[in-house]
Amino acid sequence: MYMIRKQEYDLETYPFEPNDFLFYFRSLYHDRGLKAFYQLFNRTRRRPYSRGLIARFAPTGIGLEIGVGARTICPTTRTVLSDGYSEHGVANSIGKVFFMGDEIPYKDETFSFVLSEHVLEHIANPIKMLKEWIRVLKKNGHVFLFLPHKERTFDRFRKITTLEHLISDYENDISFDDQGHLKEWWQDIVEKGLMPDHYKHIGKQDVTGTGSIHHHVWTEKEIAELLEYVELKVVLIDPKVHDRRDTFVVVGRKI
Template sequence: MPVASSPPLTLPQLKAFWRRSLQRCWQAWWLVLPGVLGRSGLEIGGPSGFFRSSGLLPIYRFVRRLDNLTFAARTVWQASAQATMTDGSPYRPVGRQAKGNQFIGEATELIRESDNSRDFVLASHVIEHVANPLRALREWLRITKPGGQMVLVIPHRDGTFDHQRPVTQLEHLRHDERAQVAESDSTHFPEIFCLHDLTRDPAAGSHEEFMQRTASNFFNRCIHHHVFDTALALRMVAEAGWRIRSVQLRRPYHILIVCSKPRDGAPLDNRCVLAQNASWRRRSPFPTDRLA
């Protein structure tokens, strides 16, 4: 009996496949893959479409074990039909197969994690929701093995509802760390009320609904405490002690940073990627980066 063949792809399907392939972060993918293939890691705030098979950095399928940490048993990013999570329940970032366990806690206090215990850390569109990002990045560094990786995705202000807000200064992040700012911090609420572009954030509802949601941020974690361009994102990661290995920028608003924990005695030198003439500045699709 002849085997039925699949119908050929139409021209629009071929174009969509080609655009998706070009958009993917292949440079970072080849860099990240050896650090996650068959290894054990922790994701913060997952799951993320960024790491799924259709995403820009499809790596979920290659990891051996992946646990996930979220701040609450239920978040606004969960599908409406998804059951409330319980601490220690199976974590299924893609499909029905469990990759690890789901844990509930703060990204800045990984109290159940031992030093140098994880091969890698993943965090996609999480750090902007954290009131004390330097503290979080140092905590993620603590649990990562020497030579292990962190894959960090941060929204660029130019493509988000933050585009009217000024870029946060690194000294402000340093101050937040010194002051041990907690997740209940409301410092940025007045600025957000004035400059958040609701036309780019339809899920926030009306202005009144948005103000109510922001006032309850400790319970929903929806706001972006800080505003990032690529330069600030890289300086923040370097400040926290990570060695930056790659940065890739993708529309509409993705800053993808791949970094590693320095091995004992290895120098931490990020001067090339932080330089004013760094190549990412010329290639950036975001106007703020090219004007800096």
């Protein structure tokens, strides 16, 4: 696995996909093998609700996905697929450009939307990260945050992360590999046998440096509060994403 720091990129040279459906199936087959055919014809697994939110709030313009991982719900004909890592657990990333989400190598107000799915909880300093996303977002552009809900994931035994905690992390400039939550994670997740299968091969000494730990735990209420704190207007809150049931989504608009 490798992690690539800030480089120079521009939209003119980014290889957007000519056909969104073909890219979806190709990446799905690479990840799932023959099971991809079942998922291809299973409407729910194609994530129509989640994709529809993008079409509703960002029907045009170029988007940026942060931490894309092995699959995407974004329209790949007009979305820059980025990642900080070339692999996640046992899955390779489909990212086409690699950088950390708090050092985005694009100019101010480049994108019409920024989206992340199950990413922000892995970030030790979310406010710092969000401020960078807002920097590259156009006025009236949208931030889509799909996140694991505390009560519907292995985080259910952990305490909610408060806004005050996040502000403290930001003011103290907590680094991406901070180990402040490692003990809690190990006790409440690993020792209770709740570690996700695709991360079980990662040792305790590597769990923070590989972005594998959930530093923070939230419901939709805390994320709406966070977006308001960074001066985004909350335009949608859904406590349960219909096509990914462990997930909630909050959408904010830059004003």
